[in-house]
Amino acid sequence: MPWEDYISDSLLGPASIFRPRVLPITDGEPRPTWSIIVPTFNSGRFLEQTLRSVLDQDSGIAQMQIEVVDDASTRDDPAEIVRRLGKGRVTFYRQPANVGHIRNFETCLNRARGHLVHLLHGDDFVSPGFYAALERGFNADQNVGAAFCRHAFVDSESRFRSSSALERVEAGCLENGLARLAEEQRITTPSIAVRRTVYEHLGAFDERLICSEDWEMWVRIAAQYEVWYEPRLLASYRMHEDSNTGRHRRLAQELEYSRQAIAIFRGYLPKQFRYAARRARNIYASVALTTAEEFWLRGDIEAMDAHLKCALRLSCSPRILMRFCRLFSKRRRTVSSK
Known part of the structure; x- marks a missing residue:
């Protein structure tokens, strides 16, 4: 076949x-x-x-x-x-x-x-x-x-x-x-x-x-x-x-498509290489959190939220969860102070 x-x-x-x-x-x-x-x-x-x-x-x-x-x-x-x-x-x-x-x-x-x-x-x-x-x-x-x-x-x-x-x-x-x-x-x-x-x-x-x-x-x-x-x-x-990536960056659509790409190609990675898909999800979850913090610094909570959600869709590893919690606390303090 x-x-x-x-x-x-x-x-x-x-x-x-x-x-x-x-x-x-x-x-x-x-x-x-x-x-x-x-x-x-x-x-x-x-x-x-x-x-x-x-x-x-x-x-x-x-x-x-x-x-x-x-x-x-x-x-x-x-x-x-x-x-x-x-x-x-x-x-x-x-x-x-x-x-x-x-x-x-x-x-x-x-x-x-x-x-x-x-x-x-x-x-x-x-x-x-x-x-x-x-x-x-x-x-x-x-x-x-x-x-x-x-x-x-x-x-x-x-x-x-x-x-x-x-x-x-x-x-x-x-x-x-x-x-x-x-x-x-x-x-x-x-x-x-x-x-x-x-x-x-x-x-x-x-x-x-x-x-x-x-x-x-x-x-x-x-x-x-x-x-x-x-x-x-x-x-x-x-x-x-105006680039394709640039147009889809603010609301984390480009990272969501990265998540889907990983889901697609994981299916044809030999078993001994499946670890690569896990690493990819962790790498791009980390990217999502870094970008979420960038948008927090700009005061763009909507964009921050999109990247926080995307990070958890990519990975819930302990390291990602710890970073997520720290950033979510910053978000909560920012929103409550307004």
Whole structure:
């Protein structure tokens, strides 16, 4: 029985029906090594930097497909940016109507013709050497299904804020990759590329998840394939209020989706790796409590309450309960003093 047929989650239902197919390419036409597909929605103010970061590494039309897939933007004109900057080198596809970012990703994957697929959100960007470095990882081992690099977090003005942890000193396959990727979201979408055949095998992003759909995908891949790591800082993830995560942060929706992602991928972790799901729940419960305190300091009790509730939905470990009680006491004193 294929593994997709018996993977399920008692809370959320069978997994396979929520993962649209990525159809194999069978037309016999020549295919490039890379497909760099840029999903956009009202991200025009960042799109030029995104495209320039790719075009600066362009190895030619025979080697790279570069395409923008727009989810019916309403606040800007990405087609004009593509015409002006791409000068015919970048193709453009616009959804007839807004379909949401998960369905837009599905379109991106099915429009990709390259053997290696890089989904580069229209507000993120890559640094020189990204494509060459990750391609070396894929060429090093045919069992590698995905390759990722260390990434930076930048703000809306492209100012560096922080960087991801160093996973290993030298480039190579990630040791104990499945457990490590299940414990915590270590990868941002601009930092990773995936073989198209992997998407064909495993399906597209899970439609149940509005946030953390990428985390679930990377764990799904690591359950079946080797994952390569490049230690150089070659991708940048932009953090701003209009991003998907930013829109869902205040009322803890992004953490609730993280909880659901853990529930989904726990079902296909081998028993010896189930501890990783428990650790993930504790890690993100701690994140919820830290964020709850941030909102308490701002005087936003509604947002604080949302994160307190989410923390307990994620974990009721003794350490989490102790922190919860301390924060709830602060909340009670604040409310009673008003």
